[in-house]
Amino acid sequence: MAASNAKRAVVVTGASTGIGRAIVDELLRQGFQVFGSVRKAADAERLAHELGANFTPLQFDVTDEAAVARAAALVKQTLAGRALFGLVNNAGMPSGGPLMHQPPAELTEILQVNTVGQLIVTQAFLPMLGAERGFSGQPGRIVNISSVGGRLVAPFAGAYQASKHALEALSDALRRELMIYGIDVVVIEPGAVITPIWDKAEAIDTTRYANTDYAPAMKRFYDWFFTTGRSGLPASRIGELTCRALTAPKPRARYVILRRKFFNWTIPRNLPDRWLDRIMARSIGLNRLPR
Numbered sequence: 124m125a126a127s128n129a130k131r132a133v134v135v136t137g138a139s140t141g142i143g144r145a146i147v148d149e150l151l152r153q154g155f156q157v158f159g160s161v162r163k164a165a166d167a168e169r170l171a172h173e174l175g176a177n178f179t180p181l182q183f184d185v186t187d188e189a190a191v192a193r194a195a196a197l198v199k200q201t202l203a204g205r206a207l208f209g210l211v212n213n214a215g216m217p218s219g220g221p222l223m224h225q226p227p228a229e230l231t232e233i234l235q236v237n238t239v240g241q242l243i244v245t246q247a248f249l250p251m252l253g254a255e256r257g258f259s260g261q262p263g264r265i266v267n268i269s270s271v272g273g274r275l276v277a278p279f280a281g282a283y284q285a286s287k288h289a290l291e292a293l294s295d296a297l298r299r300e301l302m303i304y305g306i307d308v309v310v311i312e313p314g315a316v317i318t319p320i321w322d323k324a325e326a327i328d329t330t331r332y333a334n335t336d337y338a339p340a341m342k343r344f345y346d347w348f349f350t351t352g353r354s355g356l357p358a359s360r361i362g363e364l365t366c367r368a369l370t371a372p373k374p375r376a377r378y379v380i381l382r383r384k385f386f387n388w389t390i391p392r393n394l395p396d397r398w399l400d401r402i403m404a405r406s407i408g409l410n411r412l413p414r
Contacts, residue, residue: 132156132207133369134198136185136244137214139166141318142268142361146211149362150369151177158198160185160214160244185214185240188247195247206260207251209369212241213268218282219345220329221337230282237286241267242293253304262305266368267294268361271314271381275391278403279337279344298376309368314381314388315355336412343407356382 138159253262273287
């Protein structure tokens with residue numbers, strides 16, 4: 124155990140698999156005390172068995188305010204007056220489809236999970252991070268796991284990307300508002316990462332769009348999307364970066380991490396919007412239809 128991290132406690136949401144599990148693994152490796160949220164009792168039992176004494180499972184859905192409050196009370200009791208060193212908002216869900224046809228209820232659901240849920244969790248743990256007097260230790264730090272899609276938008280993932288774009292705005296506002304308490308907010312924006320989320324994303328029913336004008340372009344896009352996703356970065360890289368964002372004396376406000384960053388991020392982000400529109404349209408066949 125890293126002696127300098129002994130007694131430092133971090134809460135990580137969405138800890139059962141993928142990026143969340145990789146973050147938990149890295150924090151434990153670095154000697155932190157970790158509280159990890161899951162939605163299912165079976166996952167809580169499994170992780171408690173696999174990860175040992177320095178890990179405590181918390182069972183809640185990020186949209187359930189009462190359950191989140193109960194988990195925060197448990198963490199407060201366990202810390203016994205110590206401040207929380209960090210909060211990692213990682214829990215989230217995928218979504219896909221053309222916005223012209225996607226049910227608005229799906230947008231509501233993904234915003235509730237990927238954006239509103241992050242605020243629910245943040246508000247519950249902010250007192251222990253230093254927004255309330257009476258805790259020993261320095262103010263803590265929040266790390267929000269966003270996505271490159273929060274700032275670089277592709278077609279057919281608009282609802283998901285809207286939720287991450289909103290999380291970017293919440294993060295900027297929180298970072299500035301929480302300066303009075305000395306609490307910092309850092310955003311991590313991963314590209315494709317090898318996790319089970321690709322299986323969840325591929326399981327999303329897109330057959331309802333099969334008779335729309337978007338069907339051919341959607342097939343090309345998703346063929347590329349899932350191939351790219353399954354050849355992305357290992358989740359451990361995000362775990363290592365998250366640990367660095369939590370512990371760096373002067374972290375950046377944002378960290379972008381993906382393969383071929385110059386080609387897949389720097390160039391697209393610096394192209395005029397209309398150029399990028401045309402490049403994306405040509406690549407997947409979003410050609411103007413004859414009248």
